Amino acid sequence: QMYLRLTGCFTLPCVFEMDTTPESYLDLFPLEAIVYLTPDSENVLEDIDPSKVYVLGGLVDESIHKQLTLRRAREQHLHTARLPIREFMVRAPNSRNYHSETLAINQVFDILSTYYETRSWPAALRAGVSSGKGYVLPDTAGQ
DSSP, rough: EEEEEEOOOSSSSSSOOEEESSSSSHHSSSSSGGEEEEEEEEBBBOOOTTTTTEEEGGOOOOGGGTTHHHHHHHHHTTTEEEHHHHHHOOOOOTTTTOOOOOOOHHHHHHHHHHHHHHHHHHHHHHOOOOOOEEEOGGGTTTT
């Protein structure tokens, strides 16, 4: 298992500390501190709480495994959240009518680290959600 600790960010760009361990996050952190990120959660991530531990792998569900991460989080009695894509972005018309909130881990990391630095969800989502996902910020919807 690998986990990333967001440490205090006093200058840009932020420096992040990464630790690796064979232990599970369930054994390393109190259950009440863990937030499992999953696109299927009803809870919207409104802010990053430095006292919480965010599981990023929760956003890589493929359609064949729909709600897998949400079920896993519930089985482990963990809090869940989803990125505020629907709250800050709009569905862009495209030929495939494709819209997905499922993101790769690097995209999620880019979004969270940008939000941590800027405290702006629009800026963070612009940094991490590619137009290929079918979502755009309202100010770029007609472009």
